[in-house]
Amino acid sequence: MASGGWGWGSLFGGASAAKSKDSAKNAILGLRGTLDMLTKREKHLQNQMDEQDAIARKNVNTNKAVAKAALRRKKNYEHQLEQTSAQMLTVEREISSIETANINKETLDSMKAAQKAMKDIHGNLTIETVDQTMEDLREQHAIGDEIAEALTQGNLGQAVDEDELDEELAELQQEELDNKMLKTGTVPVSDQIHSLPNAAAGELRGNKHTVEEDDEEEELRKLQAEMAM
Known part of the structure; x- marks a missing residue:
């Protein structure tokens, strides 16, 4: 020990x-x-x-x-x-x-x-020396960020305009509708609905629903006539 x-x-x-x-x-x-x-x-x-x-x-x-x-x-x-x-x-x-x-x-x-x-x-080494070193580092980082931004300025694309995208999409839909009309001579109802503005498309859907209801009423009357016989 x-x-x-x-x-x-x-x-x-x-x-x-x-x-x-x-x-x-x-x-x-x-x-x-x-x-x-x-x-x-x-x-x-x-x-x-x-x-x-x-x-x-x-x-x-x-x-x-x-x-x-x-x-x-x-x-x-x-x-x-x-x-x-x-x-x-x-x-x-x-x-x-x-x-x-x-x-x-x-x-x-x-x-x-x-x-x-x-x-x-x-x-x-003192606290003041450490603080000054850290401050210098922060300044250098900031300068580096500014340099990177300056080097890339003008090379990045602008923000996407949503209105332009909607217009481009509408043009594509119209082109697709024109191609179908040239091939078949008719326009499918679904394509008409998609190609119309929102209000018109809603009205067209409503008319289609009315036609379907009339057909159902006609079928019902036929069935009642058969039952009466």
């Missing part, structure tokens, strides 16, 4: 950072050595306590003096064990503090390096 963050210091702080890194590393190595020694001592004292406890139990009924002496030694070992445990906690706390301090320093160094890199990248 302690060695994981040491790789950054030499990148950003030069000799000073390397010295600080070595100092933190050496301190942690020393503390870990002390912790290993205390761990071994803790295990040894626990074994001594277990051994004296076994002696006291063995002689509790047969030799009380021996049992009492074993309990006294056990208490002494227990006291030493408590001291050792407290020392271990202190060493572990110091190791954690140094590791945290080292990580904080490495983080700060990294942030300083990032700030310097951002400053170098931006250089003389």
Whole structure:
């Protein structure tokens, strides 16, 4: 855990950072050595306590003096064990503090390096420079649009006149009607209707409908006469 963050210091702080890194590393190595020694001592004292406890139990009924002496030694070992445990906690706390301090320093160094890199990248770039650049771009786009419009002016067709289209369509219909009259000598009612103005075409459709109704009345009278017979 302690060695994981040491790789950054030499990148950003030069000799000073390397010295600080070595100092933190050496301190942690020393503390870990002390912790290993205390761990071994803790295990040894626990074994001594277990051994004296076994002696006291063995002689509790047969030799009380021996049992009492074993309990006294056990208490002494227990006291030493408590001291050792407290020392271990202190060493572990110091190791954690140094590791945290080292990580904080490495983080700060990294942030300083990032700030310097951002400053170098931006250089003389300012908000005013950006605004001016964007304004220049907009002006160039506008000039480009004006140039394109000037180059195409007069080459594009004018808007279509709907009245002219209607007149042209009427001429085509008349030509088609004339061709049919030359071929057949008669004009179909549907063509007459389509070729006439709207009002006249409507009147013609009305006359056709009246003729159809008269034919129906004639058929009905014939049918009634037959039924009477």
